[in-house]
Amino acid sequence: MTDKTGKLGFGLMRLPRRGVKIDVAQMSQMVDLFLDAGFTYFDTARVYQGSETATRKALVKRHPRDSFTIATKLNTMIAPTARMARKQFETSCKNLGVDYVDHYLLHNLTNGTYKSYERLGLWDYLLDLKRQGKVRNVGFSFHAGPELLEQVLRAHPEVDFVQLQINYADWENPRITSRANYEVARAHGKPIVIMEPVKGGALAKPASEIRALMDDAAPGASYASWAIRFAAGLDGIMCVLSGMSNVEQMTDNLSYMRDFRPLDAREMAVIQRAREILGNARDIPCTACRYCVEGCPRHILIPGVFAAMNKQLVGGQLAEARADYRAAVDAGNFASACIACGKCEDVCPQNIQIIAQLRECADALEI
Ligand code: SF4
Ligand code: SF4
Known part of the structure; x- marks a missing residue:
């Protein structure tokens, strides 16, 4: 070695x-x-x-x-x-x-x-x-x-x-x-x-x-x-x-x-x-590795949702964040559809509290 x-x-x-x-x-x-x-x-x-x-x-x-x-x-x-x-x-x-x-x-x-x-x-x-x-x-x-x-x-x-x-x-x-x-x-x-x-x-x-x-x-x-x-x-x-x-x-x-x-x-x-x-950063530290996507029973495009939310958290661009969110969930796989099964959190290398974060994303971006 x-x-x-x-x-x-x-x-x-x-x-x-x-x-x-x-x-x-x-x-x-x-x-x-x-x-x-x-x-x-x-x-x-x-x-x-x-x-x-x-x-x-x-x-x-x-x-x-x-x-x-x-x-x-x-x-x-x-x-x-x-x-x-x-x-x-x-x-x-x-x-x-x-x-x-x-x-x-x-x-x-x-x-x-x-x-x-x-x-x-x-x-x-x-x-x-x-x-x-x-x-x-x-x-x-x-x-x-x-x-x-x-x-x-x-x-x-x-x-x-x-x-x-x-x-x-x-x-x-x-x-x-x-x-x-x-x-x-x-x-x-x-x-x-x-x-x-x-x-x-x-x-x-x-x-x-x-x-x-x-x-x-x-x-x-x-x-x-x-x-x-x-x-x-x-x-x-x-x-x-x-x-x-x-x-x-x-x-x-x-x-x-x-x-x-x-x-x-x-x-x-x-x-x-x-x-x-x-x-002091407030963004969700998702690296878009997609390890969480495969096993999600609700097919939520978690990194896409988080990327949208980060537009709001980092730049305060709420309209853009909502538009990106709509694109990420256009198959009906809304953040609010999460059933909190925890499969995604088991594999997330960044140890993100995905369930709680998705709830916040749903509150902020689903209109
Ligand atoms: S906790 Fe929610 S987002 Fe995570 S795999 Fe289960 S349904 Fe999908
Ligand atoms: S597993 Fe974690 S870091 Fe990877 S895409 Fe999903 S939320 Fe982002």
Whole structure:
């Protein structure tokens, strides 16, 4: 396992699209730029729609297998039985066009999903795959608090690495606990893959007050660069995953990660001030991952509803928020149709109190 500070990983969740289809031509261009710059880590998952197949086309078919490493993930959200869960590995290999996976993860461990990974015996299954040489390293991606992380790492010291949500906005956020989770992983000596360093894109366009601070301190530097450099400067990092969606974002990421320089004391003071400003933010911190959408019995487009509500919460644009809300619920799937079954909250990586938030959205936006 490597421990090269500043290493960049290509997150393949928010790929460029043409309409609903992934734009494989643009993705191929991004893959080539990434490899040419000396980076090798690609991170996909079974539940990232079309991502594994696009990775086969843009990466696996076009480059020698030993010139890159692939991480993909097994998710019980789409596999409620042990048999279905075990089948996922074969499906992933087929989609990717590979006969081994470099990094295989149990996906999105939360207080709600952890039990199903235990119940289905999937930790042992991962180790079996590793013994057979079909997987090189095993790990898990994690979205809960330090107590559960401690419990998981004590129960499964065999894991090679952990994947954690770490960014400057969530460092002390009590719902995400980036710092506390980072410290637990470090205490167990586990290399860390960082996900969501830009918080689902939110830190690429922070509040105007933060933009002004950053523009003043480093004119011309992208706001995403601050977020990624913060994450990449931490000790013990295997890589920082950036979910790049177009060539422009790839070029920007490479410009400061190729010859990486951690944030200095003056820049860290800017981050600290940005954190204070974000502490007063009122928006719903949804990253539009859509994990909650699949299992909702009322088919509520939860991220669409929250994106609409944020227009009202952040910009006070009530008319626009109501128009976006109407578009999100045009199939009759109103926020007020929620039956409070809790399925969405079990899988939400951001630990959002979705039921309560939907009630507020319904009150504000349904007229
Ligand atoms: S709690 Fe409401 S929004 Fe969440 S899955 Fe159940 S019905 Fe859908
Ligand atoms: S509410 Fe949570 S699970 Fe649903 S899209 Fe937003 S962040 Fe993802």
